[in-house]
Amino acid sequence: MPAKKKMKRIVAATGILAIVAGAALAVPLVIGTPSSTPEPAQTASSAAATASKVLPPAPAVTYYEQAGPPAGSPLEQVEPLKVDVSKDQMGTSLNKGLTGISLEATDLADPDLSSSNATMVKLLKEADQPVLRFGGNAVDRRFFWTSSGEALPSTYRGDAAHPAKAVGPADLTRLNTLLEAADAKVSLTVDLGHFNPARAADMAKNASQIFGDRLLSITVGNEPNGFVFNDARTDGYSLEKYVSELKAYAAAIYAVAPNVPISGPGAYDQKWWQPFIDADIPQKKILSFHLYPQYSCDGSDPKGSPTIANVMSRLMHDRAAEYQQAAVKAGRAAGLETWVPETGIAACFGSNETSRTHASALWTADYALNAAQLGITRIGFHSSLLTCKGGPPMSAICSGGKYPEGNGQMSGRANFFGMSMVAELNAGKFLKLNSSGGGLTFSYALQNEDGSTTVVLVNENNPEKAAQTEVTLNLPGQALTGTMSQLTGPSYAAEDKTVIDGAKSEPVPLAQRATVPGFTYGSESQKFKLTAGTVTVLNFTY
Structure with a gap:
């Protein structure tokens, strides 16, 4: 079994802190698989989006390091994926x-x-x-x-x-x-x-x-x-x-x-x-x-x-x-x-x-x-x-x-x-959503018992050829944390090469998962990229 990648902690830089209604905003701490490229988790747009709500101070984050397309692959562009998750339930459950x-x-x-x-x-x-x-x-x-x-x-x-x-x-x-x-x-x-x-x-x-x-x-x-x-x-x-x-x-x-x-x-x-x-x-x-x-x-x-x-x-x-x-x-x-x-x-x-x-x-x-x-x-x-x-x-x-x-x-x-x-998903109620674009991608959303939202994106685009998909995810609330787990593989035909969070094992426990790359603290709208040939589980708390 491959060893889990060593974690590193990314501390919020002074330049990305903002004061909203007297509360200092930093970045939530989430333990998980790290990203090789730190990204700011607080932007001017998210500060404006949360101006009406006092948010708690948040510690630093560790970003999820997502597998990228194979080097030199003949990339094919994928239409951006837009997913709008509603607060309305579909009437079915995941048990x-x-x-x-x-x-x-x-x-x-x-x-x-x-x-x-x-x-x-x-x-x-x-x-x-x-x-x-x-x-x-x-x-x-x-x-x-x-x-x-x-x-x-x-x-x-x-x-x-x-x-x-x-x-x-x-x-x-x-x-x-x-x-x-x-x-x-x-x-x-x-x-x-x-x-x-x-x-x-x-x-x-x-x-x-x-x-x-x-x-x-x-x-x-x-x-x-x-x-x-x-x-x-x-x-x-x-x-x-x-x-x-x-x-x-x-x-x-x-x-x-x-x-x-x-x-x-x-x-x-x-x-x-x-x-x-x-x-x-x-x-x-x-x-x-x-x-x-x-x-x-x-x-x-x-x-x-x-x-x-x-x-x-x-x-x-x-x-x-x-x-x-x-x-x-x-x-x-x-x-x-x-x-x-x-x-x-x-x-x-x-x-x-x-x-x-x-x-x-x-x-x-x-x-x-x-x-x-x-x-x-x-x-x-x-x-x-x-x-x-x-x-x-x-x-x-x-x-x-x-x-x-x-x-x-x-x-x-x-x-x-x-x-x-x-x-490994929590039991929850399926939520209605609208999705468009994304090529061969299927989207699901769940409202969990603790009030969090889980979004699962099954990206069936060809991992050998398709470029990463640009995703815009609109949530039913202002997210304070956003974590990620991902199943990956190098090609459709690959045998014995499928892994979850870099290992041949079950997903990393929810409490230990790393943060979605590009996560915007306090925002209903999240933007990130997804590699083709993956199953990605995202969990957001508000």
Whole structure:
């Protein structure tokens, strides 16, 4: 892990002090990553702007040192970005635990999911109160729950990298130690591929007793809309049959664990949403759906193919938003929360040009923020516990060691750092804003519980070619402090080069962050530059 850059303190020069209504104005002290070029934090315009308000004396600041464009890069100018943040709320919130990890149900048997695995505890803490969701293709094919030590049936088959596994209460108890150590929660999926409501209810009963309030939901089956296409069921499976079986499972679960919410349908086909909503299930609380925006694995739809050009496009952002909006609308009408418990850039197996790249980190941060702004409350990025080398390249986390199972020393990939930028945000209410210019930049604003404002700017302009973007940010108040944290990478295609505040780690704690370069003390309007290919989190107090 690269060392944090040494901090230096920049003391306000005598020439930039001003007296307003008898109060001496200096510069706020903020600890963080320093800038190589000190900039004045008090100007004549800011003094005039605050003439009607007596501001407290403020100490010196340390400016954030932002990564610049590569030397000699063929810079392309970007239209200046103007963002006006309103005091009016949008009606949606960013909650802690928004971004989580989705895993296969068979991973419940993995001994690495334990509080004794320090690397796993560290990752989940960096994800800040995440949900671990267990489901995936494994649950209806090669996952066998037993609370009595039954042998794995011979009909359950897998392969070397994806073996069939039996899971029991001891596995849930071990997992619970991890959840407690990392302050995480869990969502489970029960096997619908082998119709057995009683076995599913037994799993729900044990899970409820072991996890308690950490168990957020149970889903019946994984992507049941796909059963007829992937041989999970060979008995002519239909939507009508799903609803009938869903009711049988829900009734059995309710009889032994009535307080556990049911989520569903966990499908990737929109026409399955309403039948789930209309099903008479007493513990139905969550509408869930799966979404992989790049679905054209054979290239038949060029705009849906897994390419960096598609990922770094406004079309991809808008496509995902349109689908998410439809789900939120359906969920709200029924009084249900809306989750995306399984998602990722592409639905395609194996590697593609978006895998493991810095572009995936930028996409992840924007995708999560936009989903939350629309009203989605939980997102699970589908991942694996297999090795970094040879394992699923889309996975946000992976193990060191030899393929397939590795040594259990877990680390995060670029998309995990995109998750971390969002996970470290304070819970808050989304604010309305107007933005213009900025090329491929997406803007978000939050009102925090302490009255501060957080602004997130996802600058998806090409970091190899685009010049820094001139930003004018108009805030809903006169800022006394303005701090900054930033995710960066040298190019869209760069692998294992994404960093946050100069290190492969979570963002610097809010109280220790450096000041936005060019910060104007006491002003509602802030002007600064942003490097392309970055996710920048700005926090302002008044």
